[in-house]
Amino acid sequence: MSSRVGIIGGGLTGLTAAYRLAKKGFSVSVFEEAKEPGGLASSIDLGNVSLERFYHHIFTSDQHLLDLCRELGLEDLVEWFEPKNAIYIDNHLFPFTSPMDLIRFTPISLTSRVRTGLLTLTSRFIRDYVSLESQTARDWLMKRAGRDSYHKIWEPLLASKFDEDADLVSATWIWNKFKLRGASRGKNISKEKLGYMRGGFAQLITGLIQGISEAGGTIRPGCRISGIRRLQDGRLSLDGFPEEAFDKVLFTGSPQQLAALEAELPAEYRKGLTALKAKGNICMTLELDRSLSHFYWITVAQRDIPFVLIIEHTNLVGLDDYASHIVYLSRYVDHQDGLFKKSDREIESIFMDGLTRVFPGFNKEWIKRISLARALYAQPVITRHYSRLIPPVKTPVDGLYLASMAQIYPEDRGMNYAVRLGLSASDEIMRDL
Ligand SMILES: Cc1cc2nc3c(=O)[nH]c(=O)nc-3n(C[C@H](O)[C@H](O)[C@H](O)COP(=O)(O)OP(=O)(O)OC[C@H]3O[C@@H](n4cnc5c(N)ncnc54)[C@H](O)[C@@H]3O)c2cc1C
Numbered sequence: 021m022s023s024r025v026g027i028i029g030g031g032l033t034g035l036t037a038a039y040r041l042a043k044k045g046f047s048v049s050v051f052e053e054a055k056e057p058g059g060l061a062s063s064i065d066l067g068n069v070s071l072e073r074f075y076h077h078i079f080t081s082d083q084h085l086l087d088l089c090r091e092l093g094l095e096d097l098v099e100w101f102e103p104k105n106a107i108y109i110d111n112h113l114f115p116f117t118s119p120m121d122l123i124r125f126t127p128i129s130l131t132s133r134v135r136t137g138l139l140t141l142t143s144r145f146i147r148d149y150v151s152l153e154s155q156t157a158r159d160w161l162m163k164r165a166g167r168d169s170y171h172k173i174w175e176p177l178l179a180s181k182f183d184e185d186a187d188l189v190s191a192t193w194i195w196n197k198f199k200l201r202g203a204s205r206g207k208n209i210s211k212e213k214l215g216y217m218r219g220g221f222a223q224l225i226t227g228l229i230q231g232i233s234e235a236g237g238t239i240r241p242g243c244r245i246s247g248i249r250r251l252q253d254g255r256l257s258l259d260g261f262p263e264e265a266f267d268k269v270l271f272t273g274s275p276q277q278l279a280a281l282e283a284e285l286p287a288e289y290r291k292g293l294t295a296l297k298a299k300g301n302i303c304m305t306l307e308l309d310r311s312l313s314h315f316y317w318i319t320v321a322q323r324d325i326p327f328v329l330i331i332e333h334t335n336l337v338g339l340d341d342y343a344s345h346i347v348y349l350s351r352y353v354d355h356q357d358g359l360f361k362k363s364d365r366e367i368e369s370i371f372m373d374g375l376t377r378v379f380p381g382f383n384k385e386w387i388k389r390i391s392l393a394r395a396l397y398a399q400p401v402i403t404r405h406y407s408r409l410i411p412p413v414k415t416p417v418d419g420l421y422l423a424s425m426a427q428i429y430p431e432d433r434g435m436n437y438a439v440r441l442g443l444s445a446s447d448e449i450m451r452d453l
Contacts (some may be wrong), residue, residue, distance in 0.1 A: 022047045023453045024265065026258055028245045029272030031059020032435055033423050035228040035239075036088065036442025037270055037449075042235035044450060049237065049266075051258065053244035057229060060395055061435055063222035064305075069341045070220030073393040074303045075331045075348040077103075078215040079200055082436035084443065089217070092227035097218045101336050102211055103316040108325070108378055109172060113318065117212070128173070132166035136173070139164045143198035149430050152191040153405050160191035176321040180328035181352045185297055185401045192430050193402040200431070214316075216337045221435070247282030248420060256419050268449050270421045272442075274298060274397035275411060278422055289416050296409060296426050300355040301398035304371050307344035307389040311335065312379050326359070326374040327351040344388050349375065355396045364392045400426045400433060413445050414452075421445055 025041050027034045030052030042048045056062055063070035078085060080100070089095045107116045107125075115121045122137045139161075146152075152160065157178060162170045174194070178186040217223060229239055247259035248269055255265040259282065271278045275293035279285065285293075304327075311332065318330040333346040349371050353359050359367070368390060376382050403409070410427050423445035425433040 023267040024049070024255075025449060026051065026256070026264070026266035026269045027272065028258070028269065029059065030054075030057030030239060030241065031272060032061050032225070032228075032438035033425075033442040033445070034059075034270070034272035035225065035232065036439045037272070037423065037446040038237055038239070039228045039231045039235075040443055040446040041449065042232045042237035044446075045235075046450075046453070047236065048232065049264070050232070050239045051243040051245050051261075052239065052241045055241055057239055057241055058222070058225045060398065061221055061225060061438075063220050063225075064391060066307075067343065070222035071305065071333070071346060072221055073305070073391075074301065074395065074398075075329075075333060075350065076216075076221050076435065077336065078435065080213050080215070081200065082215070082434070084440040085436040088439050089224065092224065092231065094217065094223055094227055097223065098215050099218055099337070100213045100215050101316075103214050103336055104314055105212075105317045105319070106313070106315040107173065107319050107321055108330075109176075109321045111322070111377075113313070113315070113378070115315075116319070128166070128168045132169040136165040136169045140198045143195050146195060146199070149192050149195060152195050153407060155191040156187060156404060157189045157191050157194040158187055161194065173321055176323050177319060177328070179323060180320070181399065182299060182401055183352070183354050183357065185299070185354075185403075188297075188401065188403045190402050190404045190406055192406065193432060196430055196432055214336060218337070219341065224435075245281070248284075248417075249282075250284060254418075266419075267453060268419050268421065270423060270445055270449060271415075272423050272445075275422065275424055275426050276397065278415075278424070283420070284417055286416050289411075292409070293411060296411075297401035297403065298397050298426070299352040299399040299401060300357075300360055301393075301395045302351045302353060302360065302367060303393045303395075304349040304368070305391045305393070306347040306349070306387055308347055308386045309344065309388055310386055311345045312347055312375075312382065318378075320378070325377060326370045330375070330378065352399055360394065367392060397425070400428075402429065402432070413448050421449060 024047045027050045030050045038048045038050045105117045161174045245258045256269045279290045279293040316336040327349040329350040331348040423441045428437040
């Protein structure tokens, strides 16, 4: 009989690992607490297309994801677009797409503009990030881009992404952001390219689910696992499914969620998992009868606005497949924060007031539909010397493995790295079987 692997979490990491293991002949079961698999990359149905609950695009350097798309026969659906970006600061919208836009960016001095431009463009050539690990993003940006650039652009940005943890964020995190966006510009630095799967990334999730089922694996949505137990024969069982025994179990939720499970985790290990910090996300999707602007990505660098991003999806991919203009409003927030605890209606009202500040002509009557998504675990906080804090894939519990966004480093979390992690975790499990 083939070895049995239980996978907790049906996001992209768990599904990729399950797909790889099932294709290699292992017996795989995926347990997902939500009603549908997909995790942060799950979607809502808009009729003829799906739309991600949280905005998603990909970069030209996302090789693991592109390879998976090819394997699933989805590569022809990936299309590349040139985004138009802007920054909202000092109550104004400033275009922020090309190097010329930076030169015209008057809220900071000319010297700071030049230094900021050089920093963002040259970051992709920094290979040795180890020296950045000991510095905070704050200190590195102040030193390299100038004080006014830091206070005007980066400080509000870091604060809106990481809240009260902003000053703890490592220089490695911001360096990697510059690097990724720089690499997506290729040789022509004035043109960035972002990718999207025509019809929605839900097709990637469906493709994986289909591949897993065809290879004999099972996916069980609506199954929250609260504990992992050791059986007398040494194998593992999952609470709620005592009749099933697994040779190996892979957990793909957050480290904090693993620490909360009833399992034979050593106290020190559990402490290390709980010490890792993360932010939640609140994301509102608006289906509008008209466009807000011609920008795809507006970074809101003003702390009195309740969201950090205004993303007009249909300004990137075009309107052809959509019955409405799609706009996301996104805010990263601690899940203990009061905002996270507010009702959908309260958040709606706060966000609408913010949107009216950015676009004074905006009228609620333009809205055809509003949806709100919340994720408790959306963004690991990459602190200084993060490489020392990352838990390994193999946990101290024999037969139990962890593959979570918190282990993506020095890159920041993203679908490409979820695929990479799912593949490397399944390789490690196969080596041990
Ligand atoms: C706002 C936002 C925007 C993003 N934009 C982009 C983008 O533009 N491009 C990009 O590439 N990436 C983007 N990402 C990141 C991308 O979505 C993630 O990196 C990726 O989907 C993570 O997959 P995962 O499987 O590792 O984690 P998750 O998707 O979090 O999956 C983990 C799963 O485990 C389940 N689970 C946890 N505990 C249990 C339990 N005890 N029992 C059962 N199930 C459990 C959860 O329900 C969840 O479904 C974005 C993320 C967010 C939040």
